[in-house]
Amino acid sequence: MSELIEGFLGKSVEGKKSRLPAKLDYLQSATGLFLGLFMWCHMIFVSTILVSDKFFNQVVDFLEGSMFFEPKPIVTSVIVTLVFAIFFIHALLGMRKLPINFRQWQAYKTHMGLIKHGDTTMWYIQATTGFIMFFFGSAHLIMMIFKADEISALHVAYRVVSQNMWIFYIILLLAVELHGGIGLYRLCVKWGWFEGENAKESRKKLAKVKWALTAFWLALGLITLLAYAKLGLANDGKPVPPKTHASLIIKSDKVGM
Template identity: 70%
Template sequence: MSDLLEGFLGTSVEGKKSRVPAKLDYVQSATGLFLGLFMWGHMFFVSTILISKDFMYTITKMFEGSMFFSEPKPWIVSAIVLFVFAIFIVHAMLGMRKLPNNFRQYQAYKTHMGMMKHDDTTMWFTQAFTGFAMFFLGSAHLFTMAVKADEIGPYGSADRMYSDFMWPFYLLLLLAVEFHGGIGLYRLCVKWGWFEGEHAKESRKNLKKAKWAITVFFLALGLLTLAAYVKIGYEHRDNAGEAYKPTAQVEARYDVKVRA
């Protein structure tokens, strides 16, 4: 009965406000922090293609357990992706609580944003918009990676960009992820008082500068990485679908043929 009353009134029978919204906020913050940090790590992983195809291949196989098994196990990557996907869905569902649920609420927010002309208010709108886009773009990407983990690699990823013409999709995903994640991590710092110091206003200004610097850095890194995959995919277009062979393996086979 007390749960029923709390559901209607938002307070318990003792007159105390429900702690559920605060707990949901905490879970939303925790999942957002995890996804934001994962996003940075993921970007560094995919950008290894800028160093060399061999290096990207080595890192890919490392995630597939090559250090522990005689043969790489792509299902390990699939399991990791599904775990991240689950956190992604939880975060998205909790984030939807904060979105305007009808035109009147949206109109009120737009009016408020126009009157305030406050950077943080505008950034929230950008975060909400990119978050909505990411619900579809991110879900499609994570699902693809989960079911096609064995295709991740220098040629597999490059062929997907060029031969499968997926680079426009990943360009949109890159923009949505970097803006949403960067703003989200900034707002987490402000909300929970991280790095606040003695002068909150000055700290917020510095956080905002750091946020934009990080966003520009990862956008530049992401665009360079995307361009590298498209270039490799273009060069590999006549052999699309072919698995990548590390230089060491190719040289070893060539040496055996020469000796024979």
């Protein structure tokens, strides 16, 4: 136990510098990169509602293995559980670098106000949104694990309108896009990705790309949320019958044709 504690402090029992902090940094970067890219893929997935609710349901069935067998929600539960595990590990690793008490937060805010440095401010936003995500992101993922059979356009529309989940989704959208976008930017800066001959100019360009991407994903997310709200209102906010899985909705549509 003492070896582990001293490893976190950066020294081994023999007094030598430990490699553990560096390894944890690599793991934090790797999990952050995975989650950032997953976040974008997830946004593309949920935005398929902009094509049509039927297309969204077809995508759900495809991701649940419809090319191999009858679509099974358990596939979604397994995938989301793995994502949740990576999310939890990333959160624990990120907590290592957060101020641990109010006085440290106050000192950081004073420092940030004095130097007025863009990257310092972005770190503060990232830390704050990360704290929000720990609760909102966990709640969302847990709900998807245990209610994987309720992923369809109508189910989401019902949650958005009749259960007032639009408030939850807006907060989660803002936290995810700000945290993830800043995180990917900081990864590029930290590891020297896309760095040209002039590091300072490269960082400025990366920051512009980062804010452009954040604006794009936020706009797409809000438009997507409006599409679900529109569908929910068109359905008079009626609850979806239990066990109305996406594949069953598609089959009933085909029968009606």
